[in-house]
Each structure stands twice: as C-alpha cells, then as structure tokens.
Amino acid sequence: MAINPKIKQKAEDIRSKIFGSEVRESLASGIEAMSEDVEATIGRQDYVEEQFQDVLDETTGKDVISAPELIAARNGKSNLKTRLDGEHAQVTAQLQQIVVMTNLIQTDGVSDLTEELQSIIDSNEGNTILWNSNGLPYLTRQLNLRSNTTIIFSPETVVKAFTGFNTHENLFHIVRKDNIVIHGNFATIKMLKSEYTTGEWRNCISIFGSKNIRIYDLNIEDSGGDGIIVGNVWETEYYSENVIIQGCIFINHRRQGLSAVGGIYGLIIRDCYFYDTNGTLPQFGIDIEPNHNEMDNMDILIENCYFSNNRGGAIGVFDNSFGVKIRNCRDLSNDQFLIIKRLSSNSLHPTVTVENCDMYALSVESVDDVKIRNSQISFVNAQGVFGRIQGLILEGIQKSSNQSFNHMYFEEVNNLEVHNSQIENSSLRGIQLLNCPNFLINRVTFNNSGSSTQPPIHVTSSPDGVITKCKVRRETRENAFSVWLKGGGNARTLIDENDFSQGSLTRAIQSDGYNHVEGTNTNNEGVRSYEVRDYLPSASSAWQGKYFYLNQSGVYTLNLCVRSGLDTFKWVAIE
Structure with a gap:
C-alpha cells in the first residue's frame, strides 16, 4: 500500500x-x-457516499420498487420477467390462431370454391387468416366476412369472381360487422366486368352498417358496379363508422371506383389510385352521394390519391355530404377533376374543403361553404364553372391553360373570395363573374390572359365588389383592357391598388353601366385609366345627372354617353 x-x-x-x-x-x-490526510479522506468519503445516495434515490423509490426506466419496461407488470413471459404466451396464442389457407384448401384455378372458402371464414371468426396461393386464382361467388377477423393476403394471391354472379351479389360482403382488417400486400381481387353488360351492381367489396373496417394495399379490379361501396344498411339506422381504405388500386370498374352512399360517419381514403372507371353513369373515381335525402355522409377525408381516365371525373361530392376534405390529390387525366353540386332541392348543401390539389377542371354549383386552397387548375378545352353558391373561397390557386374558353366562370356566387392566386394563358378571359354580389378578388396575378376583345377580369351585374392588389401581365395577348365592368347599377365597386402597368395597351378599365367606381391604380404610361360608356346604345341619356369627381378641383356633368380617357378619379352616381 x-x-x-x-x-x-x-x-x-x-x-x-x-x-x-x-x-x-x-x-x-x-x-x-496524518490528521489533515484523515480529514481529507473523510471529506472525499462523504462526497462519494452522497453521490451514491443520489444514485440510490434515482433508482429506488420509497416503496422499494425499480427505477423509472425499469417501471416503464415492466409495462405495469410486477417485474420484467412477468411481462416478457406474458408477451411470449400472447404471441404463442396468436400464432395458434393463424390459419394458413393453402393448408386447408388447394385451388385448381377452375373450380368454384365458394362453399369451402365460406366455411373457412365462418369457422375462424376472431382469428387471422393467412390467405396465400399455390399460383392459381381462387374462384368464388359472394363471400360474407365475419367480425373480429384479420385477413392477410400474400402478394401473389388472386381471388376472382366465378362466372354467373347475380345482380346484387358482391365478391366480399361486409354487413353489420365490426373490427375487420384486410392486409392486401397488393394481392388482387377481381370480377368479370365484361360479363356484366347491364346494371350498376356486382361490387368487389361492399361495406354496409359496419364499424372499424380497415383495408390496406389491395388491387381491386373489374367490378360490374363499384370497386368498394360504403354506406348504411338499406333504409335503416345501421351506419358505417370509422372505415379506412389505404394504399389500394382501383382499376376498370363499371360505375365507380369507390362510392359513399350515405349513412357514413368517418371514412378515410388515403394513398389510393383510381384508373379507367367506365361503363355506366356516373363513372367517377370516387362518388360521395347519399342514396336518399335522409342519409348523410359525415367527415370524409380523401388524401394523397391519384386519378386517371375516369370518364365521369375524378371526384363527385353531392347532397348531404358534410365535412368533406380533399388534400394533396393529383388529376393525371380525367374529363373533370371535381364536381361539387346540390342535386335535390330537398337536400342540404355539401360542405367541402380542397387543399393542395393539382386538378384538370372543376365544377361547383348550388352549394354552401366551399374552400379551395393552394391548388393548381389546368383547363384544356374546359372551364372552371362555379354557380349558385354561398361562401366560396379560393386561395393560392395556380390556373393555367392554352385553349380557348378556358377561364374561371362564377355565376350567382355570393360572397366569393379569390386570394393569392395566379391565372395564366387563358385565351378568352381569366375570371368572369355574373351576378356575384359582395365579391373580393385579392392579390391575383393574370399572366398572358384575355384577348383583343376580352379582358382578364370580366364582371357583370355583380355589385359591391372589390378588386385589389392584382397584377395584369399582357405578354403575347393584345388585351383591349384589364377590367370590364358591365351592368352594375348604382352599387359601389372598389378597384384599388392594382398594377395594370403591363396590361392593356388601350385602357385599364372599361365600365358599361357601373355608376359608382372608386380606386387608384398603376397603369401603362399613355394608356387611359378608364373609359366610360353607356352600354345600352339606345339610352343615350342614361348618364344624365351622373358626375365624375376627379383628382383635381371641379365637377363635370355628363349629359350624353361619354367616351374619354381619365386619370385617377372617384366616380359616384348622384341620385
């Protein structure tokens, strides 16, 4: 020592x-x-003991149990061994509940296996069925799934409809069942569409009056009606709730890729592809449309989905559909991306929010409370049609086209708002409004839109509107003017803080029949700010008693129809 x-x-x-x-x-x-050394040693010993006690306090509770980390690891059990033993027993029990399909049945790819498959499903309610394949398809008629069952397909598995399906038979039928999970692993279920030349039924999967249904990663093909149909049990209060369809591919269905037909409370459609819907109306990728006015669709989310070549359009949203959200979806090639419409006067307006979508064309009509944000709209031989709407908001829209009559058309839209958007290459008009009171067009840029006779912004009979902080860029278009106002009467219109400096080569604003216009804007040098015309040729006295208030002193009376270039002014109708 x-x-x-x-x-x-x-x-x-x-x-x-x-x-x-x-x-x-x-x-x-x-x-x-020696005494000093002893005292120093005692001090060091006290410090070490203090540190050790801190460790004990950290790792030992007052009730003499293990450290917090160990408590968490035990997950409520008395000790870690008990927890691990319990999990081992649980996994062992689960493995015993897994049924391997090829151990019970072999398919020859020709025979009808409906009875054998249904027997396996019936006898394994609450179990997991591993549905693998020997390389040949399973041919079957309708199979009725059971509650609390999980089906796990292997990727190569094919389940195919046997010939001769009855009109209202479905390949997989889920009625008043709960807690069913299907893991497709991109296996395929398919029907015989070419055999179903009439009707709109014979669905691949039907879900009626069921709760907690999950379907993942499944190829769904060739139905005589819908790839998947979700709703309530017909004319009852057995609703479908908490349904998730994720990662599925819908191909070549006769009526719809997926239908939500009412009596739904909570449906998520995520990461899916919808292709080639065609055969009988409506022919959407997704159709959200109750069968009756008494049934509602509530809280439906469509997210990260792709749509191509669906004859009726990508998505339709109709009566009594509330809280519908469409996010991050892409239109690859469809006649229309989105149709939102109230079909029946006895129904309630659908409410829809669209965010961050890339769409080909859309139509919104006879609805309330629609919001479209941060999306791109590309019209080719089509136009965006919006009509008879209360409360439409568009924000962050990128709209582009290279064809004629490609513009955003709004008719009878109250409280319309268009914000922070960009409209390009519309050879007729960029935005057209007809009978749209209380509108706001704010921070919208028009690039290369309009023609020699039509402006980027065309407003008819739409009083109490505001056009502000917009920009018009003429580029290759020979715009006659940037804004055309027609038939507004005595209602106030504010056109203010807009940049028309790269817009029209003739005049910034033409007004035919709007008697109260205000605002200060930036215009092309040498281009008239306003041209005022009586837009009823036979009423040459229509402007009698009307006054201009210029930015200089003086009052000017119009006794006849006037065509003149004016600088910044306030134009007020005098009663």
Whole structure:
C-alpha cells in the first residue's frame, strides 16, 4: 500500500533527527499531517457516499420498487420477467390462431370454391387468416366476412369472381360487422366486368352498417358496379363508422371506383389510385352521394390519391355530404377533376374543403361553404364553372391553360373570395363573374390572359365588389383592357391598388353601366385609366345627372354617353 509522500517525509525526519526537541517537532508535524490526510479522506468519503445516495434515490423509490426506466419496461407488470413471459404466451396464442389457407384448401384455378372458402371464414371468426396461393386464382361467388377477423393476403394471391354472379351479389360482403382488417400486400381481387353488360351492381367489396373496417394495399379490379361501396344498411339506422381504405388500386370498374352512399360517419381514403372507371353513369373515381335525402355522409377525408381516365371525373361530392376534405390529390387525366353540386332541392348543401390539389377542371354549383386552397387548375378545352353558391373561397390557386374558353366562370356566387392566386394563358378571359354580389378578388396575378376583345377580369351585374392588389401581365395577348365592368347599377365597386402597368395597351378599365367606381391604380404610361360608356346604345341619356369627381378641383356633368380617357378619379352616381 502506498504511503502518503508527506507522511513518508515526516518519518524520514524523525529517523534523521539527533536532538530531542527536533525529534519531538518531527513527531508532532507527522501527526498533524496524518490528521489533515484523515480529514481529507473523510471529506472525499462523504462526497462519494452522497453521490451514491443520489444514485440510490434515482433508482429506488420509497416503496422499494425499480427505477423509472425499469417501471416503464415492466409495462405495469410486477417485474420484467412477468411481462416478457406474458408477451411470449400472447404471441404463442396468436400464432395458434393463424390459419394458413393453402393448408386447408388447394385451388385448381377452375373450380368454384365458394362453399369451402365460406366455411373457412365462418369457422375462424376472431382469428387471422393467412390467405396465400399455390399460383392459381381462387374462384368464388359472394363471400360474407365475419367480425373480429384479420385477413392477410400474400402478394401473389388472386381471388376472382366465378362466372354467373347475380345482380346484387358482391365478391366480399361486409354487413353489420365490426373490427375487420384486410392486409392486401397488393394481392388482387377481381370480377368479370365484361360479363356484366347491364346494371350498376356486382361490387368487389361492399361495406354496409359496419364499424372499424380497415383495408390496406389491395388491387381491386373489374367490378360490374363499384370497386368498394360504403354506406348504411338499406333504409335503416345501421351506419358505417370509422372505415379506412389505404394504399389500394382501383382499376376498370363499371360505375365507380369507390362510392359513399350515405349513412357514413368517418371514412378515410388515403394513398389510393383510381384508373379507367367506365361503363355506366356516373363513372367517377370516387362518388360521395347519399342514396336518399335522409342519409348523410359525415367527415370524409380523401388524401394523397391519384386519378386517371375516369370518364365521369375524378371526384363527385353531392347532397348531404358534410365535412368533406380533399388534400394533396393529383388529376393525371380525367374529363373533370371535381364536381361539387346540390342535386335535390330537398337536400342540404355539401360542405367541402380542397387543399393542395393539382386538378384538370372543376365544377361547383348550388352549394354552401366551399374552400379551395393552394391548388393548381389546368383547363384544356374546359372551364372552371362555379354557380349558385354561398361562401366560396379560393386561395393560392395556380390556373393555367392554352385553349380557348378556358377561364374561371362564377355565376350567382355570393360572397366569393379569390386570394393569392395566379391565372395564366387563358385565351378568352381569366375570371368572369355574373351576378356575384359582395365579391373580393385579392392579390391575383393574370399572366398572358384575355384577348383583343376580352379582358382578364370580366364582371357583370355583380355589385359591391372589390378588386385589389392584382397584377395584369399582357405578354403575347393584345388585351383591349384589364377590367370590364358591365351592368352594375348604382352599387359601389372598389378597384384599388392594382398594377395594370403591363396590361392593356388601350385602357385599364372599361365600365358599361357601373355608376359608382372608386380606386387608384398603376397603369401603362399613355394608356387611359378608364373609359366610360353607356352600354345600352339606345339610352343615350342614361348618364344624365351622373358626375365624375376627379383628382383635381371641379365637377363635370355628363349629359350624353361619354367616351374619354381619365386619370385617377372617384366616380359616384348622384341620385
């Protein structure tokens, strides 16, 4: 054991001293040095013990149980071993509940296996069915699934409709069942569309009056009606709730890719593809449309989906459909991306929000509370039609086209708002409004839109509107003017803080029959700010008693129809 150097030095001093006083002093100094060393050791020991106690306090509770990390790891069990033993037993039990299809039945790809497959499904309610394949399709008629069952397909599995399906038979039928999960792993279920030349039924999967249904990653093909149909049990209060369709591919269905037919409370359609819907109306990728006015569709989310070549359009949303949200979807090639409409006067208006979608064309008519945000609209030989709407908001829209009559047309839309958007290459008009009171067009840029006779912004009989902070960029279009107002009467219109400096080569604003226009804008140098015309040729006295208030002193009376270039002014109808 090593000796403290200070003590060792004192010991050498004692050995070497001759005189008694020197010896005594060396002894005393050695004792003091040992005392100091002992005190230092005691201090270090106290510190070590204090640290050790801190560790004990951290890892040991007052009730003498394990540390927080161990408590969490035990997951409520008395100790970690108990938890692990329990999980092992649970996994063992689950493995015993897994039924492997090829261990029970073999398919020859020709025979009707309906009875055998239905027997396996019936006898394994609450179990997991591993539906694998020997390389040949399973041919079957309608199969009725059971509650609390999980089906896991292997990727190569094909389940195919046997010939001769009755009109109202479905390949997989889920009625008043709960807690069913299907993991497709991109297996295929398909019917015989070419055999179903009439009607709109014979669906691949039907879900009626059922709860907590999950379908993942399944190829769904060739139905005589819908790939999947979701709703309530016919004319009852057995609703479908909490249904998720995710990662599925819908191909070549006769009526719809997916239908939501009412009596739904909570439906999510996510990461799906819808292709080639054709055969009988309506022919949408997704159709959200109750069968009756008494049934509602509530809280439906369509997210991250792609649509191509669906003859009726990508998505239709109709009566009594509330809280519908469409996010991050892409229109690859359809006649229309979206139709939102109230079909029956006895129904309620659908409410829809569209966010961050890339769409080909859309139509919105006879609805309330529609919002379209951060989306791109590309019209080709089509136009965006919006009519008879209360409360339509468009924000962050990118709209583009290279064809004629490609513009956004709004008719009878109250409280219309268009914000922070960009409209490009419309060879007729960019935005056209007819009978749209209380409108707001705010921070919209028009690039290369309009023609030699039509402006980017065309407003007819739409009083109490505001056009503000917009920009018009002429580029290759020979715009006659940037804004055309027609037939507004005495209602106030504010056209203010707009940049028309790269717009019309003739005049910024033409007004025919609007008697109260205000605003200050930036215009092309040498281009008239306003041209005022009586737009009823036979009423040359229509402007009698009307006054201009210019930005200079003086009042000018119009006794006849006037065509003149004016600078910034306030134009007020005098009663």
